[in-house]
Amino acid sequence: MTVSRRKFITGGIVAATATAATLGGIGIVPGLFKKERAPGKAKTQKDLDEYAPRYIEMEQSGELERREKALWAMLSRCNLCPRLCGSNRAAGARGACAATSGFKVSSFGPHHGEENPLRGNKGSGTIFFANCNLLCVFCLNWQINHRGEGRQTSHEELADMMLELQRRGCHNINFVTPTHLVPHIVKALRIAIPKGLSLPLVYNSSAYDSLEVIKLLDGIIDIYLPDFKYQDAEVAARFSKGAPDYPKHAAAAIKEMHRQVGVLQKVDGIAYRGMIVRHLVLPENLAATDRFVRWVVSELGPETHVNIMGQYRPMFRAHEYPPLDRRTTQAEFDQAMRWARDAGLRNFH
Numbered sequence: 001m002t003v004s005r006r007k008f009i010t011g012g013i014v015a016a017t018a019t020a021a022t023l024g025g026i027g028i029v030p031g032l033f034k035k036e037r038a039p040g041k042a043k044t045q046k047d048l049d050e051y052a053p054r055y056i057e058m059e060q061s062g063e064l065e066r067r068e069k070a071l072w073a074m075l076s077r078c079n080l081c082p083r084l085c086g087s088n089r090a091a092g093a094r095g096a097c098a099a100t101s102g103f104k105v106s107s108f109g110p111h112h113g114e115e116n117p118l119r120g121n122k123g124s125g126t127i128f129f130a131n132c133n134l135l136c137v138f139c140l141n142w143q144i145n146h147r148g149e150g151r152q153t154s155h156e157e158l159a160d161m162m163l164e165l166q167r168r169g170c171h172n173i174n175f176v177t178p179t180h181l182v183p184h185i186v187k188a189l190r191i192a193i194p195k196g197l198s199l200p201l202v203y204n205s206s207a208y209d210s211l212e213v214i215k216l217l218d219g220i221i222d223i224y225l226p227d228f229k230y231q232d233a234e235v236a237a238r239f240s241k242g243a244p245d246y247p248k249h250a251a252a253a254i255k256e257m258h259r260q261v262g263v264l265q266k267v268d269g270i271a272y273r274g275m276i277v278r279h280l281v282l283p284e285n286l287a288a289t290d291r292f293v294r295w296v297v298s299e300l301g302p303e304t305h306v307n308i309m310g311q312y313r314p315m316f317r318a319h320e321y322p323p324l325d326r327r328t329t330q331a332e333f334d335q336a337m338r339w340a341r342d343a344g345l346r347n348f349h
Helices: 005-017 045-050 054-061 063-075 155-167 179-195 211-216 233-239 246-261 289-299 330-343
Strands: 104-111 124-129 173-176 201-204 265-267 270-280 305-309
Touching: 054 063, 054 179, 063 179, 063 211, 104 155, 124 155, 155 173, 155 179, 179 211, 211 246, 233 246, 246 270, 246 289, 270 289, 289 305, 289 330, 305 330
Parallel strands: 124 173, 173 201, 270 305
Antiparallel strands: 104 124, 265 270
């Protein structure tokens, strides 16, 4: 049975209260440090078992430490995202995302509601972080993104969460809303690697990401899962806390993500590298879906995997912003799918 993201978060929030001491049974998994296989070469399950994410070699060479230092430097006058708030979050100041020097985890666990290539039969190992840098008025997860609900977590605990998800058989580690916390994620990753972490990492963001940060993630992230919410600056400014530059920055970030990992690559239906772009259909085509699908074909190519989502429903403050105060109709979703077909997309659902 597929579980919605909202139900997953609500049901899993207790999991985030686990401490490193209660995540017992975590240790080095035999045979994980194997020779890296070039992207696109894995064709069988045996090949996939021999694939090691590049972050392992980066840690061994010292490159991952260098990337971490560069990311922490960005936190002292925060420019981790396009808002460029300039807050000294490293010293505890609050950023535009409402995060300070630490971070909170809202829930973590195997998630069976993600796209099929991510969830497989054992789930995507999702870790939901609190706070957000985009802050949409119709946010589905507003309790954690706007209110910041979650438990203050240490880097050691975050590393143990990753390892626990691996122990439970998840197909990947899926960082949800990671943009404002990338230095913390990389620090925890470096703790988890010597303990045996070897799963693909998923960067699951709104795409309101700094191009500089995404470039620093090259080789660290295996699978990118960005949203592309809007094509119009005025729409973005109205519905996402005054972010008229969202379309520009999202387009640049997604193109860089695609450059790094390319088209989704799978073995036995399970993704180990590549990108899936998400797009939520909004009432009265506020998301400009027709333009979005043409952009994907033009800039990324017709083979790009796209999830065109029709499950919009009014949440949080959406009732204050007509026509976001109503659900998307079946006719509007059907039209969106026709636009995708007419644009020439081949891997969409």
